[in-house]
Every structure is written in structure tokens, then in C-alpha cells.
Amino acid sequence: MxxxxxxxxxxxxxxxxxxxxxxxxxxxxxxxxxxxRVGVSQPYLFRLFPNKQAIFLAASERCLKETxxxxxxxxxxxxxxxxxxxxxxxxxxxxxxxxxxxxMQLQMYVAVAAAEAVGDHEFxxxxxxxxxxLWDTAHLPLGADPNETTTFMAYGMLINVLAAMGFxxxxxxxxxxxxxxxxxxxxxx
Amino acid sequence: MxxxxxxxxxxxxxxxxxxxxxxxxxxxxxxxxxxxRVGVSQPYLFRLFPNKQAIFLAASERCLKETxxxxxxxxxxxxxxxxxxxxxxxxxxxxxxxxxxxxMQLQMYVAVAAAEAVGDHEFxxxxxxxxxxLWDTAHLPLGADPNETTTFMAYGMLINVLAAMGFxxxxxxxxxxxxxxxxxxxxxx
DNA sequence: GAAGTTAGTGATTGAGTACTAACTTCGCCG
DNA sequence: CGGCGAAGTTAGTACTCAATCACTAACTTC
Numbered sequence: 275m276x277x278x279x280x281x282x283x284x285x286x287x288x289x290x291x292x293x294x295x296x297x298x299x300x301x302x303x304x305x306x307x308x309x310x311r312v313g314v315s316q317p318y319l320f321r322l323f324p325n326k327q328a329i330f331l332a333a334s335e336r337c338l339k340e341t342x343x344x345x346x347x348x349x350x351x352x353x354x355x356x357x358x359x360x361x362x363x364x365x366x367x368x369x370x371x372x373x374x375x376x377x378m379q380l381q382m383y384v385a386v387a388a389a390e391a392v393g394d395h396e397f398x399x400x401x402x403x404x405x406x407x408l409w410d411t412a413h414l415p416l417g418a419d420p421n422e423t424t425t426f427m428a429y430g431m432l433i434n435v436l437a438a439m440g441f442x443x444x445x446x447x448x449x450x451x452x453x454x455x456x457x458x459x460x461x462x463x
Numbered sequence: 464m465x466x467x468x469x470x471x472x473x474x475x476x477x478x479x480x481x482x483x484x485x486x487x488x489x490x491x492x493x494x495x496x497x498x499x500r501v502g503v504s505q506p507y508l509f510r511l512f513p514n515k516q517a518i519f520l521a522a523s524e525r526c527l528k529e530t531x532x533x534x535x536x537x538x539x540x541x542x543x544x545x546x547x548x549x550x551x552x553x554x555x556x557x558x559x560x561x562x563x564x565x566x567m568q569l570q571m572y573v574a575v576a577a578a579e580a581v582g583d584h585e586f587x588x589x590x591x592x593x594x595x596x597l598w599d600t601a602h603l604p605l606g607a608d609p610n611e612t613t614t615f616m617a618y619g620m621l622i623n624v625l626a627a628m629g630f631x632x633x634x635x636x637x638x639x640x641x642x643x644x645x646x647x648x649x650x651x652x
Numbered sequence: 653g654a655a656g657t658t659a660g661t662g663a664t665t666g667a668g669t670a671c672t673a674a675c676t677t678c679g680c681c682g
Numbered sequence: 683c684g685g686c687g688a689a690g691t692t693a694g695t696a697c698t699c700a701a702t703c704a705c706t707a708a709c710t711t712c
Contacts, residue, residue: 277678277689297580299573301490304669315691320671377580380573384488387566387627391486398629405628409636424639428617431624438576439594440587447598450613466659466708493699504661509701 284322284332286312291333296377300330300385330385331397337378338404342411344368349415357415358426365430369437376434473511473521476501480522485566489519489574519574520586526567527593531600533557538604546604547615554619558626565623 278286290311294303305326309316323329348364349357369376382401389397413423429451441447467475479500483492494515498505512518537553538546558565571590578586602612618640630636 280689283689297577299488299490299577301488302577305671306669314689316669317671317673317692318690321690326670377573377576380569380576383624383627384566384569384573386629387569388486388488388491390629391566395629402628402630406636420635420639422639424621424636425614425617428614428621431620432613432617435572435620438572439591440575440579440584441591446609447595450609450611469659472659494701495699503659505699506662506701506703507660510660515700 280322283312283314287314287319287322287329288332288336291329292337292378293374295330295333295381296374299381300326300388305329327397331400333378334382334385334397334401335404337375337382338401338408341365341368341375341379342404342408345408345411349412353415354417357417361412361416361426362429366433369433373437376437380434380438469511472501472503472507476503476508476511476518477521477525480518481526481567482563484519484522484570485563488570489515489577494518516586520589522567523571523574523586523590524593526564526571527590527597530554530557530564530568531593531597534597534600538601542604543606546606550601550605550615551618555622558622562626565626569623569627 287308290308294307294311297303298307305319306316308329309319312319319329323332344364345361348360352360386398386401389395409423409427412426413420416423416426433451436447476497479497483496483500486492487496494508495505497518498508501508508518512521533553534550537549541549575587575590578584598612598616601615602609605612605615622640625636
């Protein structure tokens, strides 16, 4: 029932992988969990991807790409403070509506750290390149001031971490954010 | 040879656990790896701690506590901008000299997120409490302005993430940091 | 120096996991 | 229809890992 082309399947595997890896990280996620979510047998994943690492890599790249596209479309035609608010709004909305993206990011960071620690720099290269694209996507519209962009990204990272820790959005840790980044609503899990 | 009291052993298990969990995360670290580092048999860990989770929790608490103590001792007697530079310096030095602390932090965040996702809020409570202590330790000396403290912590988180991704410290992503937080040297792994 | 306690080990188990190989089913095209 | 390639499955392997149990060695107390 419902056969797909290998390419389409790979696509749905990536989506499922983002979801599962976001929750369990690389080691905490079994390929079986991913396969179940796709609705396909577990060994079939290994016909679509050479191994588990490749699936994780694809999920990481997807996550970076989507965030970059979000930045790009939010900022279209805007500059300076307007651009800043636009990205901040778009990003906070992403986080509240789809926490997977946020958690997958964190998972990606720790996975990179682990890979680098054992001397594997390939994964790191990919992620750093993706991050720099993200950076540059924000950098120009925000005014091309490294200090500004750094501060902006820093806020983003703090938001990630606070949200990951599960601080409810009416907690006082959120007090100090500039209003456009204040999140209203609640992170659903 | 070299018998220790259970309390002393627990202490060295925690130290080893911080090191190992920092690299592999919860699921990527075997209790055997920890035991090997301690120099003790793997089953003995389960006489010192009820289970693996408890070891991870202890390592997380230790990590938070040490960071808080670092903040507190760096900031002693200082206020405002001076305090800010003092903490920033101390923290960047910690990161360069002992990357375990940094990585353990990230591992802790993703573990909390995972725990919360499956409805276990106990671990989250502990980590959030520890984080708030950390927050408050910095908050007062920095001038008790929520915006200032938020910005300060945000920079810290960005540093964590950039360092975790393995950006060398002469890379342009580090350009935008205020000078006191600029890291010189190189992260050893 | 015997009695009791605490530190520590070896062997094992049972569940889970990434990955392989060999087989089956579907859909399309002549 | 028939057959062929691509999509997908079932069965299986080799391995890892948390946790348990039954036990021994070393220290302490009386």
C-alpha cells in the first residue's frame, strides 16, 4: 500500500528523523523508532541511507536549512531593527509551534562536539558551514555589524536553552528579553 | 588496593561521570566507561548509585554547582561592569581549560528536554533550580537589571554553542564579542 | 583473634541495536 | 498477459549495555 519513489521515502525518513532525533539525540534514538514513524520496515532505512550517521546528518542539514529559510523569508525586504524584530518573531513562533526544530538544533550541537572529540571533523565541517550560512543570512539585513549580529544570535541561543530546560514562558527568566522576543503562549511537548 | 570510603568513591565516580557524559551524553556513555575511568568494576557503580540516571543527575548537579561557585568567587566584591568582566573572564578561562564543563552543560540541557518530553519533570526541576541559582549569583553583582543579566547569559550560551561546534577561536564568528569575552588560545579536546 | 561490617569483583542475563542477506510484491511498459 | 526493475519485507547475526547475584578481601571493634 502507498508505494513511494525512493526519493520521496528518503524525504519522509528525514522528517521522521528530525522528530525522533530531536527527542532522543543520536544514541538515544533507534533506527526502529524512525522506521516505525515512517511506516516502513527498519532494515529498509539502510537501503535508503548507508547508515545511521547519514540519517542523522541529513536531519541536521534539513534543520539548518529550514531555519535559514525561515530567517530569509522573515527578513525579506527589511533592514535594521525591523529585520531584527521580524526574525525574532518568526523564530519564537517556530519554537513554540514546532519544538522539534529547537531540540534538533541542540542535539546537533552536542553531536558535533562528540564527533570532534573523537577526531571526526567531517560532520563538524557541515554543521559549521550551515551555521555560517545562517549567520550571514541574518548578518546583512541586521546591518552588517558583527556586534549586533552576535548579540542577536546570543539571544537566540539563550532562548533555545531556556526553552529546552522547560521554563514556562511566564517564568521570570524570560523577563529580561526585549519585547519582540518575548514568547507568549506555552511550549507544547 | 587503595580502598576508599563509599563517599570518596562516589566523589570520584561523579568526576569521572562528568568527563564521560560530557563527551557521549546520557545514551552515548556506558557505565563501563565510567567505571574504567574510576578504576573500579562496573557493577560496583550500582552499589554506589541506584542506577545510571542517578549518576547522570549527580554529574549534572556537580556541573551546575561548580559553575555557580566559579561565578561567585570571580565576582566577589565587584559590581557592575567590573563584575561582568570578571565573570566573563573566569568563564572563558574555564571553557578553554576544561571543556568538559561546557559540554556537560549542553548534555544536561538536551537530557532535560528529553526527560520533560516523556513527562519526567523531576530532573527538570533540579536543573531549573540550579540554573536559577546560577542566574541569581550573576544577577545582583551585575546590577540587578534583568535586561543586562539576560544579555550576559545569552552571550554565555552563544559561547557554549560556538565552542561546542568547534569553531576555532580565530574564526570570524568570534568577532562580534565584547573584548573581555574574546577567547584567546585554542580549545583542546 | 573472633565476629561483624564495608569495599569490591566475576559471571551472567536479558533486552535492545545497527546492519546484512535473501526473499517477496507491486507497478509499469511492450 | 508477462516479465522486469524497483519498493519493500522477514529472518537473522553479532554485539553492546544496564543491572543482578553470589561471592571474596580488607578493615574495624570488642
